[in-house]
Amino acid sequence: EVQLVESGGGLVQPGRSLRLSCTASGFSFGDYAMNWFRQAPGKGLEWVGFIRSQAYGGTTEYAASVKGRFTVSRDDSKSFAYLQMNSLKTEDTAVYYCSRDRGEYDAFDIWGQGTVVTVSS
């Protein structure tokens, strides 16, 4: 079965760090770009950032709201993607999803179940 599973969410104080993990199964992970999204309580979807496959250099791009604070990485040998979140703010509180880019047209066809991050003192 093709699936993604996120982990690592929790309650964290403002200014602290947290690392989310996304484990993939059922497909050739290294062939795909991987994205992170988030959804604040009662709000819409926001793209956070992505990492390209190694075939395309493994480069990353980020939303302006997280650039310089968040880092996406990947370990193809373990089929993992990561989202390192530093200098967290209360406005980073959200459900975080990882998702696979199907490749053509950059549509996101496989999603994890989400992990909740709450930033609060």
Added chain:
Amino acid sequence: DIQMTQSPSSLSASVGDRVTITCRASQSVTNYLNWYQQKPGKAPNLLIYAASTLQSGVPSRFSGSGSGTDFTLTISSLQPEDFATYYCQQSYSTPYIFGQGTKLEIK
């Protein structure tokens, strides 16, 4: 950044109705436009990509059309499981912006 505007923000309809949701981009995205369905507490589900291509496994009552800046998602005959929130998303350039969502409710 390319902004995406959906209308309406909410919609009440009955089982069996034909429903159309509109999405407008602030500049041309050619056909780099995708549609997702999201149910409460669940991850989004890809319905349509490239403006009009049905994702594998998605019922044929869903269809998409448009190009450039104006797009529509149509559900030809609403089923009970279709009551959800729908989002368009442009993938022409980063940042990948979503529309604000259209909540489809039972009348």
